[in-house]
Ligand code: SF4
């Protein structure tokens with residue numbers, strides 16, 4: 001612990017990383033430990049406790065040792081059944097935010113350790129076993145990554161042996177490409193990126209436009225690579241960090257030199273231990289080789305890259321919640337009117353996918369990049385296929401690909417002869433889209449017509465195995481669990497959940513739900529609140545009988561069949 005405190009004392013944006021690392025060593029943070037850390041760092045123990053609580057690093061009452069992911073991608077893939085078994089057998093568990101391993105789901109974690117696949121059979125064994133054997137039981141099922149790619153830009157190298165190592169990255173020309181991009185000069189790079197139409201998940205007018213305005217204002221500060229997005233069903237970031245961390249770093253170098261930034265943070269979710277280990281290893285290797293540091297690639301340009309661990313609170317991966325996290329506070333989203341700064345300086349925050357694409361765009365040009373798309377789409381997109389599919393995984397696909405092709409050709413279609421009833425697009429807060437509407441191309445304009453306002457790249461397949469009412473209820477529960485509760489919108493969350501549960505119990509509450517949704521929309525301050533109504537609204541629109549069927553006992557999770565999960 002002493003060593004961890006010494007390592008991070010005085011380091012920028014390191015408080016949450018320090019707390020996570022101490023918590024790992026001590027098997028969880030206690031109140032005396034937080035008071036001690038506070039006094040060592042000159043911070044108030046009360047503030048530190050509030051921060052640790054908001055980041056789920058400290059609990060006022062100890063949670064059960066077993067954590068279960070209760071989000072849609074896992075639930076649709078058998079997690080709902082696992083959950084029912086554990087409840088029936090009286091095994092207590094903590095409901096987890098998606099640990100980002102949805103391709104391996106359903107997922108459980110033992111004492112906040114790494115995500116492990118769990119099955120109905122394994123859940124039954126756990127219920128019979130002693131607590132001391134749980135860890136072994138959970139880690140028996142070794143995860144199998146099942147990702148494939150179609151086009152090859154950001155995922156070009158991920159199949160190579162040792163793809164995370166510098167020697168392999170060099171063999172694939174990753175760092176030579178970064179050097180070529182630097183050779184072209186910042187203006188040419190910014191122009192290429194602007195003309196390519198590349199845009200982050202939340203859009204905001206495109207990456208190139210942001211870079212030009214930073215250059216015009218001459219206000220370089222920090223660059224943050226956000227590998228901490230917590231949208232259930234979104235795991236491409238994990239794959240990039242585990243499989244090709246040098247590509248992300250090369251993209252950081254290109255972005256930093258184009259915008260004149262000299263300090264960057266790569267943020268990685270603490271649960272993704274392999275991803276964290278590999279990006280840290282890549283930063284060390286690249287720094288030792290002179291690719292980062294005082295003279296990047298031997299040029300008079302300095303870039304210091306630091307890796308930061310981010311907690312499992314959903315809002316900690318939301319752009320402004322992430323900035324608050326890096327500043328060592330609870331991950332409360334900032335009002336949109338507030339300037340985007342980090343530690344008092346301007347900051348650019350980018351998805352890892354964006355960073356993994358910029359080097360190729362800078363070198364091969366916007367025309368080439370746009371031509372990678374099909375059906376009017378421009379460029380490529382990383383998608384995470386999850387839910388009840390034969391081949392869930394991360395895929396790189398042309399923008400404009402038909403949704404049906406992605407699910408059926410790449411994802412292999414529904415597992416075990418089931419048929420698709422709906423897909424959820426864009427993560428937990430995306431709408432439920434009927435399978436009949438899958439002949440739609442994957443691009444922003446077309447997805448907006450389906451009610452998708454932010455596309456994290458998550459596509460969750462739901463078959464008749466799942467109760468659609470239960471899926472929508474899970475989204476509302478997710479919203480209630482993850483909101484920070486500082487504005488009116490989320491103070492409505494528990495009312496919203498209660499009304500949705502009454503609806504599923506056959507007590508007509510539809511008008512009440514609509515009234516809450518209208519109030520929620522009018523008062524939300526961040527994307528979590530803004531997107532919270534989508535699942536229930538889409539259920540009402542496209543599956544109007546789902547709640548009544550659930551109430552009448554048509555599904556295994558119906559209150560008529562069993563006590564309702566709390
Ligand atoms: S909408 Fe909810 S999560 Fe977002 S800032 Fe307000 S209270 Fe927090």
Ligand code: FES
Nearest residue numbers: 069074098101102
């Ligand atoms: S790991 Fe369960 S939803 Fe992502």
